Amino acid sequence: MKRKSEYFPPFKDGGEVVAAWGEARLIKYLDGKVVLKGGTKEDRLAAHEWISLFWHEAVVREVSGRQE
Numbered sequence: 779m780k781r782k783s784e785y786f787p788p789f790k791d792g793g794e795v796v797a798a799w800g801e802a803r804l805i806k807y808l809d810g811k812v813v814l815k816g817g818t819k820e821d822r823l824a825a826h827e828w829i830s831l832f833w834h835e836a837v838v839r840e841v842s843g844r845q846e
Contacts, residue, residue: 791807793813799828803816814839815842
């Protein structure tokens with residue numbers, strides 16, 4: 779008898795891109811975490827402005843480079 783884990787591959791939450799500004803990406807994960815990745819200083823500034831206007835209740839973590 780096969781175990782359940784042999785039928786279903788392990789799930790990896792890659793996140794969902796909610797919005798993008800240039801190279802900056804706002805990503806929301808299934809656990810509710812919201813992360814702003816990449817982009818130039820201007821891209822991130824535009825992202826923060828958008829977040830403050832349209833998603834002000836979000837707590838956004840910033841990740842620069844290829845972390846995570």
